[in-house]
Amino acid sequence: MLRTRIRVLLVLSFAFAMSGIVQDSGATTDGVRLITQPIATFETGIWIVDVPVISAGSLWDGAGAFVEMTSRSFPIEILPGAGSHPAGQNAAAVTGISVRLLPNTTRNSPPGLFGDTLRVELDLTGFRRSQLGLRIEDVTAATVHCMLVNAGRTGGIIKYLDLRIRGDRQFSSAGRVYGLRDFPEHCGARQYTKERRDDARPN
Numbered sequence: 001m002l003r004t005r006i007r008v009l010l011v012l013s014f015a016f017a018m019s020g021i022v023q024d025s026g027a028t029t030d031g032v033r034l035i036t037q038p039i040a041t042f043e044t045g046i047w048i049v050d051v052p053v054i055s056a057g058s059l060w061d062g063a064g065a066f067v068e069m070t071s072r073s074f075p076i077e078i079l080p081g082a083g084s085h086p087a088g089q090n091a092a093a094v095t096g097i098s099v100r101l102l103p104n105t106t107r108n109s110p111p112g113l114f115g116d117t118l119r120v121e122l123d124l125t126g127f128r129r130s131q132l133g134l135r136i137e138d139v140t141a142a143t144v145h146c147m148l149v150n151a152g153r154t155g156g157i158i159k160y161l162d163l164r165i166r167g168d169r170q171f172s173s174a175g176r177v178y179g180l181r182d183f184p185e186h187c188g189a190r191q192y193t194k195e196r197r198d199d200a201r202p203n
Helices: 002-018 059-071 136-151 169-174
Strands: 032-041 045-054 087-090 098-101 117-123 160-166 177-179
Touching: 032 059, 032 136, 045 136, 059 098, 059 117, 059 136, 117 136, 136 160, 136 169, 160 169
Parallel strands: 117 160
Antiparallel strands: 032 045, 032 087, 098 117, 160 177
8 A cells, every 4th residue: 555655656746747847845744755856768868856755754864865865766657658768767776876875873863964964975886878878977967966955855954965976086076065055955847958869769
């Protein structure tokens, strides 16, 4: 029953977000929270989309998990007419990019949280090309953007995101401490990258 409920929520979120209808309510209720993810489709590239998840526990306990779930793959249904190509997949997950909370030995603090700073690692070492023809530059930028949005949704618990980059040195500049005070809590569903080139089409 719970799995079915989650699946329905995901279907509704993806359909509404792609049409620009999803609105952010800040602190969600009834155990449902919005996780912003880089969702890839073959025809239209990467979209920044809100995916609802059912959560338990306090916002404090789950603050780091909301950011870590940026790269988590969820079963998003594909609506009729989407074509025969893969679509509606988390761009980070499908290309092997992952988000990891750095260990915290403080007994009373959630994983990754050091005071008001969340320390996370974006691991690019597992990147692989997919049938969606995604470029590592696009996926990395979109994933970092979503991580910042998710960190900003913790009601002020996370004020800084200390991001470490593991992998390709060309992305080392993305590894720094981000202040979240002026970062928008929600950017709205929008297209982050445009459709893939013809030479990126799968055989």
